[in-house]
Amino acid sequence: INIIDTPGHADFGGEVERVLKMVDGVLLLVDAVEGPMPQTRFVLQKTLELNHKIIICVNKVDRADGEPKRVVDEVLDLLLDLDATEEQFNSPVVYCSGRMGTSGLTEEQGPDLTALFETIVNYIDPPQGDEKGKTQVLVSSIDYNEYVGRIGIGRVERGEIHTGEEVMVCDYHGNIQPYRSKVVTLMQIDGLKRVPVERALVGDIVCFSGIEGINIGNTVCALDCVEPVPFVKIGEPTLEMRFLVNDSPFAGQDGRYVTSRHLRDRLNRELLKDVSLKVEDGRTTEEFIVKGRGEMHLSVLIETMRREGYEFAVSMPKVLFKTSETGKKLEPIEQLIVDVPSESVGAVMEKIGARKGELVSMNPIGSRVRIEFRVPERGLIGYKNEFLTDTRGEGVMNTLFGGYEVYKGEIIRRNVGSLIAYETGEASTYGLFNAQDRGPLFVEPNTPVYEGMIVGYTTRNEDIVVNVCKKKHVTNMRSAASDEALRLTPPRRFSLEEMLEFLSEDEILEVTPKNLRMRKIIMNNSQRMKEIFRNKE
Structure with a gap:
């Protein structure tokens, strides 16, 4: 018996669809506390389309706060919602505890997983196919x-x-x-x-x-019977980013693979394994346009390449628009499902409303509320961080691709400006102390920085150049040791996803095995200002 795990996230939809084509039946695993999650819906929908048999497996029944009966009802509601057949709706239910290694056909657990194994063997059909046919x-x-x-x-x-x-x-x-x-x-x-x-x-x-x-x-x-098997149509990409050769002053210091040839070979190798990904040549030989199924899909690729020793730069993610037959502009829409504490509902609904989101449903579950929205995908770029802040880290957020709809209008993405390093050098305590009045910083003392690198952000909606390398000059009246008395606020640490969310159109993210640095595309401050004035004219 082959057991195959599917990636649950909708961004990896291409992979989910392919894996489901290889199996004869599925084990629908749901948590006895959380119930069906958005990704459960996505994978289940694909399973029903292929008409597979289903065994509902309720896990973690040993938890004190578990509600297996409620969860089974939620799964049946989901099956009804997805137009399951009568046979699929009457699927067997097995109650399990993975931690204890037990299972049972009721909430009463047996000594081991025999009940689950027997259900699989008895309920899932053996492979269908002509054993004596041609290969x-x-x-x-x-x-x-x-x-x-x-x-x-x-x-x-x-x-x-x-x-x-x-x-x-x-x-x-x-x-x-x-x-x-x-x-x-x-x-x-x-x-x-x-x-x-x-x-x-x-x-x-x-x-x-x-x-x-x-x-x-x-x-x-x-050889004598060439008949291709029908293959699942893979979902189209909805997001694109530019992958560039790193040309910063610190290029080549951390990575083993730094040239455009290395980058091209690695992206082509990824294409062999990932059918949801598309790679095109950019405007120059040192630029590639990479298209994927969502922000998570592309950030996993970036992180994987980084760990393999690659050094490169990436641009801000952009959604891919389409044009309808009547000439209207269409954009990808995400189905957003959030679980939040009841006191955070107002803040979340206000933010989603500003991002052109539409409320679909709202269900209280104990002290929490599950809300479903339909939001343009570009509205969700940069939202994860704000969402966690608004819910004090207690919110859970999941998305599902919901098709293309008419363009919803302009969304204001970022209302903060960048703090940009004035010169190349090492950040000093004195320089950072003076710069922190402008806004939160990303760097600490002795961090190497270069001209055009983003070292923090300001709440004003404009970029500010700051000199974080500035040193206090020593005189016979004061010594450099007095720097030690200056108190600095600890720097903000951004994850890869948060940095991608933070980027604006004139910024890129430098990715190396050891560091992630955001910077302006035009690093020279005076050249950048000339370009801004030229564009205004």
Whole structure:
């Protein structure tokens, strides 16, 4: 029995849809306290579209504040809401405790997980497919290995596949001409290891290498029966960012991979594994336009590349607009679901209203309130941080792609200005002490800074240049040691997502394995001022 975990977030929708195509049934896991979450709805909707059998699994029933009966009712409401069939609506329910390792068909727990395992074996149908038919394998995922090249991962839909077998590769959407190739190695997954096998049968999930240019959505067929398997249409990207070669004064100090060739190769390699991602060439050879399914989708890619030793810069995220048949401008809309303490409801509704959000529903759950909105995606860029502040860190926020609607009008994104370093050097206590009157700072004493780098923000809606490297000159009346008496407010620490949210159009984020620095695109202060005046004219 193969067990596959799906990423729950809507940003990874492409991956969710592919994974669900490989399975025969699903285990719908819900928390006995929280109930179905927004991502539960997303994955369940995709499951119902594929007509899979469902086992409802209520976890954490050992918690004192758990309400399994309420949660089961909420799941049934959700199934009703998503137009489930009668069979899906009558799905079996298993109550579990992952921490205790127990399960039962009622809230009374058995000694182990036997009840869950038996339900899976008895309720989920065995793989459907013609065992004696001609070979047909749908490639749902791609891996890469330096020794064997690209590895196709997929499910045997019909017949069987052998090591050394000659096959034809085709594509359902006709993206490629069918071509002939040979399976060199064949592996199956045993636990977390890949084990070499000689052949695989209908329903098996296999990994195979030797086929050049194999891609997600391709079908591997027998030579005399070329029939591509229908493949799920992957959701279109809704957000884009520019990835640039880092050209700051500190470029090349932290990263191992810094050139445009390194950046191009890495992004192309990501395309092999991630079908929801699109990469295009920018205006110069040192710029790439990367399009994804949301802010989280792209920030995960940035963080992964950073940890691998890449050094680059990224621009502010921008949403992708469309034009309707009647010529109207359309924009991506997000379904936003928030769980907040009842005292924070007013602040949250005010902020979402300013971002052109529309209230859909509002349900009190104990001392908290669950509110659903429809908000333009561009309105949510930069909102996460404000939301946590407004709810004192107690709010939970989830989003789901809700399609395209008519453009909702202008949204004011950022009402603060940047504090910009005047010169290159090390930040001094004296310089920071004088600068902190202007607004919160991002740097501490002895941090290397350069001209044009953003070192803080000001509540005034304009940028201010500050000299954080300024030193107090020593005279015979006072010593430099008196600097130690100056008291500094601790610097604000922003996460990667918060920095992407903070950026404005004339700013970029420098990403290195050790540092994240925001800066102006035009670093020289006098050149930047000339450009601003030129644009005003």
